[in-house]
Amino acid sequence: MRYIIENDISQDTIEQVYQIAKDYTRDYFSADFPDNMRVDMRFQRAALLKDGGEIVSCIVFTGLDGSAHITMMATRRSRAGNGYGQLLMRRFAEHVTELGLNSIELYTFSPVTNPNYASTVSFYQKTGFKVISEHKDLWGSGTVTLKMSKSW
Numbered sequence: 001m002r003y004i005i006e007n008d009i010s011q012d013t014i015e016q017v018y019q020i021a022k023d024y025t026r027d028y029f030s031a032d033f034p035d036n037m038r039v040d041m042r043f044q045r046a047a048l049l050k051d052g053g054e055i056v057s058c059i060v061f062t063g064l065d066g067s068a069h070i071t072m073m074a075t076r077r078s079r080a081g082n083g084y085g086q087l088l089m090r091r092f093a094e095h096v097t098e099l100g101l102n103s104i105e106l107y108t109f110s111p112v113t114n115p116n117y118a119s120t121v122s123f124y125q126k127t128g129f130k131v132i133s134e135h136k137d138l139w140g141s142g143t144v145t146l147k148m149s150k151s152w
Contacts, residue, residue, distance in 0.1 A: 001056065001084075003091045006046045013048065014041050016055045020074050027116050028109075030140075037072055044071060047092045049084055057084040059092050067149070068096045070106040089127045093150070103151040110134065110144035124148050 006013055021034040037060065047059040057075040061068050075085045096104055106129070111118040121131075129148040138145040 001087075002050045003088070004048045004050055005095060006048065009041045009044065009046050012053075013046055013055065013058075014038055017041065017046070017058050017060065017072070017074075020055065020058065020076055021072065023077050024074060028114070028120075040071065047088060047095060049088045049091075057088040059088060061092075063101075064105065066101065067103040067105045068092075068099070068101055070104060073106075085123060086127060093128075093152075097152070103149055104129075105147065105149045107135075107138070107145050107147050109139070110146050112144045113142075121146065121148075124150075128152075 018034050018038045021029055021037050025031060025034060041060055044060050044062045047061065048055050049057040055076065056079045058073065059070055060072040061070050063069065073085070073089075075088075093104065096102075106124070108120055108124070109117045111121060128150040130150070131146050132149045133147040135145045135147065137143060
């Protein structure tokens with residue numbers, strides 16, 4: 001398993017992350033999310049766990065207000081539940097520290113909006129994130145979005 005940072009995200013990475021996002025769309029993401037990520041990734045960076053040429057787990061991120069900001073994190077469904085997400089988050093936090101930053105932030109849906117997100121919020125909390133604010137209607141009418149942060 002290799003840990004890789006792509007500052008200029010390759011087309012192969014964009015396509016693999018697109019397919020991972022597409023696979024989660026029915027349960028987590030909106031229908032337009034994979035296509036939006038395909039465009040957004042051209043302006044961001046990626047932290048990857050790869051097995052050969054296959055992306056096992058990925059974090060797409062950018063910088064925002066002096067913190068690393070995760071815009072997407074996912075583990076390939078066929079590889080989920082094996083600790084790859086935790087390993088990637090640990091390595092990513094080390095990378096962020098090497099960049100001279102001491103925090104990571106992200107937004108995610110609340111389980112109030114979609115019960116599937118209970119496992120997402122739990123994962124982030126287990127890896128050291130705390131909910132720092134709640135936003136109504138940020139990603140659509142009737143949605144509740146959580147801003148989460150991990151600092152050291």
